[in-house]
Amino acid sequence: MTNNIHNFTRSTDDVVIVGGGLAGLFCALKLAPRPVTLISAAPLGQGASSAWAQGGIAAAVAEGDSPEAHAADTIAVGGGIVDEAVALGIAREASQRIHDLLAYGVPFDRDLEGRLAVGREAAHSARRIVHVRGDGAGAAIVAALSDAVRRTPSIRLIEGLVAEALLTEDGAVTGLQLREAGNFAARPVMIASRAVVLATGGIGHLYAVTTNPVEAGGSGLAIAAHAGAVIADPEFVQFHPTAIMVGRDPAPLATEALRGEGATLINGNGERFMTASHPLAELAPRDIVARGVFAEIAAGRGAFLDAREALGTRFAEQFPTVYASCIAAGIDPATQAIPIAPAAHYHMGGITVDERGRSSIDGLWAGGEVSSTGAHGANRLASNSLLEAVVYAARIADDIAGGAIPSPARHPDTLVTPRASAQDTASVKRLRAMMSARVGVIRDGDGLAEAVRQFAALERETTSIALRNMATTALLVAASAWNRRESRGAHFRSDHPAENPAQAQRTMTTLAAAREVAESLTDRPLPRTAQSMIA
CATH class of the missing domain: 3.90.700.10 (Succinate dehydrogenase/fumarate reductase flavoprotein, catalytic domain)
Known part of the structure; x- marks a missing residue:
């Protein structure tokens, strides 16, 4: 059933899922008949990168292929830092998740004999990509799941709200602060819940050239980081x-x-x-x-x-x-x-999660592009993202279903909430330009240092909570890219063009650590070309 913000209750025993893309929809359906509140910033089926995915889903479903071969291809592309157990586990669950999607009405392409048709994409050793009408997999999957969600009585759908802060107490989730999408002057809406799933998507719209929708501005990663969550591999942007x-x-x-x-x-x-x-x-x-x-x-x-x-x-x-x-x-x-x-397309980094989708904060799970499972390493294999989203959405649902979630003790307190200013549009434009110029396809130490300082200043000084969240995520990406003085996978440093075997491990960081990097760089003079991020 669908609700709007005017009859939105502020306290719930529901599991709260934030995000109307593939991971959020699939997790909500897998949790049925358990009560779920699903919050989507855009109308359901819109504003999610997964709906725009053209390639399809990688799955070893064809004769002669195997999950082991799929995992080997994933590991080969990932720059030496893929969690091999995670990659193999995802590949082994692929067939089951494809059949789940078929049951929800996804019309995957079939060959003349009625078998799933499979195509080949870059760095795959076999034809293993299942498609819908050639290049329409994402839209068809999200449309089918959106219809299923609307038909499921245990799912309460709230459209038009953006999560702008995660509320915690003693290291555990207590709720969320939300606001009407696009209306920065609106009063915040508070919801108390001890079980929150973030499925808010990636960070592509932090870049001036991107294939991602405007909603992919890194807000989910930012609110988790502000709450103290560990963030993995943020420097790796595909x-x-x-x-x-x-x-x-x-x-x-x-x-x-x-x-x-x-x-x-x-x-x-x-x-x-x-x-x-x-x-x-x-x-x-x-x-x-x-x-x-x-x-x-x-x-x-x-x-x-x-x-x-x-x-x-x-x-x-x-x-x-x-x-x-x-x-x-x-x-x-x-x-x-x-x-x-x-163009900025996919973020391998995100909120660190374990094999069940649990973050470092009690009561917070993350799935889809906002999370980092270790499956992609430094460079995602084509069409593995939708697969990872459904595999982990199902795991999160299983994990939540297997345990009792305590009821919220009280309504969460309202946070200090700065509001948008007239300078926001210009500041966003400068932030996106800085990300493309300094934290883009080819990077170097001076450019990254400049970006770190600018993003830290913007995060500290902005009067907009939405812009602050963008700056937070940008800072995490730039600081980790500055720290990784080598080239690996999608992270290429022109001043360190070779891999360094000593750095063949994943990054684990926090917002506090990124701010320390910014502090360490404050005494370095800015290049003359640098322009303040704040007008």
Whole structure:
């Protein structure tokens, strides 16, 4: 059932799930018939990166494939820091979760014999990606689960609220502070609960060029960090190499499955450039392809995705979402190469969770992109994100169902809540530009130090709680990137271009530690080009 904020009760024995994407929806359904309050900032089915996913879900369901092979591919791509037990566990649960999704009505593509059709994507050793209508998996999955949620009487749906603070007492969750989405002048809404699941998505919209919706601003990670949660691997941000550059924000995505079907990457001179960079050329790991595309653009040659020979007139039928984005921008991908650039796409880092999805704070679970399970290491294997989301959503539901959740003792106290100022839009624009310029595809120590100082100052001085949360997450990413003086996976330092075996481990950090990094850098002079983040 759906409620609005006007009849929203402030205290509940329900499990409270924040986030209307794949992880939140799947967890709510798996908890039924246990009472759940599901809070979504956008109308259900909108504003979630999972709804925009084109590639599909990786699962070893085809004859001749195996979970062990899937896990091996995941580990090979992850830069030496994948938790191998986690990767294997997820791969082994994949088939069961795919069948769950089928039961909820997800219309996965099938071959002529009725079996699940599987495609291949970058760095997979086998065809193991299940799709919906070629490039519509995310939208179809979220639509099916949204319908199921609306039909489930044990799920109370609250749309239009944003979680802006996590409330704790003695190291345990006591509730949440929420506010009407887009209305910073609104009074905060307080909800008391001893069981909170954060499924708020990633951080892509902290970057000026991204494939993620505006809701992916890192708020879930920030509120957990402010409450003292341990954060893992925040420096590892994956940039999708083939965002379509047609002046839109977010940028439309040209799915990796296009390259899996034979599309190539060329520069403005018509030359394929990935063949000289990696044996797998266009199907190399995403970090390598992203840097290759970035280098061509930086050199002034431009970069393009060319599907004219591989697909031609079949493009519209096989990849209707990408085709529509191109046609809307005046590009016919059947006869023209598509202009592309790397864009912030997926965050391997997030709230540290164990194998059950539990964070370091009692009563707080996290699933989907806001969490960090250790499955992706330094570089996510294509189409593993939706799989991880459903696997951990189911595990979280099982963990909560297996234990008693104490009732809230009292209503939580209202926090000090700064409100938005007229400078917020300009400050957000500067923050996003700084993330792309200094904490982007290629990084260096001076640029990262500048970013750390700017984000720390913004977090400390802003009068907007929403902007403070953005700055908090940006600070965590930049400080950890500054600390990791090597290049590994999606994290590339031009001043430390090689892997350092001594740093072949995951990062575990806190907001307090990130602020200490900022303090240590305060005595270093800012470059003359630096501009204050605060107008």
